[in-house]
Amino acid sequence: AQSVTQLGSHVSVSEGALVLLRCNYSSSVPPYLFWYVQYPNKGLQLLLKYTSAATLVKGINGFEAEFKKSETSFHLTKPSAHMSDAAEYFCAVSENAGGTSYGKLTFGQGTILTVHP
């Protein structure tokens, strides 16, 4: 069974500072990987996805993530934080099972990002 671990339930940065949100997965084969963002009282919005093409993936709002198979990681970064980035972020994996996974997602516990002025 696959699992996802997000290191740090809360991350706090200053406006303009680097954002780094960590995600590690456990899976027998490299899975498909996603980062979602959730604003208060809203659903999840897709930031970016890795589906076995380029290992460095660029997403919306200036975020990017790098897939590192040797480290089983998919950390999310942004060079310069904005106040509007304050939200909860979720890493998720979908099994790459050759057509039998039905796209089911396993989520990490979430990381709340706070941005200070």
Next chain:
Amino acid sequence: DAGITQSPRHKVTETGTPVTLRCHQTENHRYMYWYRQDPGHGLRLIHYSYGVKDTDKGEVSDGYSVSRSKTEDFLLTLESATSSQTSVYFCAISESARADGNQPQHFGDGTRLSIL
């Protein structure tokens, strides 16, 4: 934004009562999912559907049932609600042409359910 509507958006009910949550989509997507969100647990899959009348259990399916009689509607039912089912429930859809996981899911805005 994907055309996903969840209803109701908020509900308060009592232990032992039946509850049905509705997810309606206008995208004609084949795959639909129900998740619950609880602090410290992220989102966990309850049930999913891969077509009309085709459904299966997820990670936390005990106490829940689902039905899908039309492509656009996916219903989640709590037959006899318990306080442990107090949560925020999210519906998601996916347009995967195959039953693999490389297409993202799109989420509704959730239903906040409180069981007293």
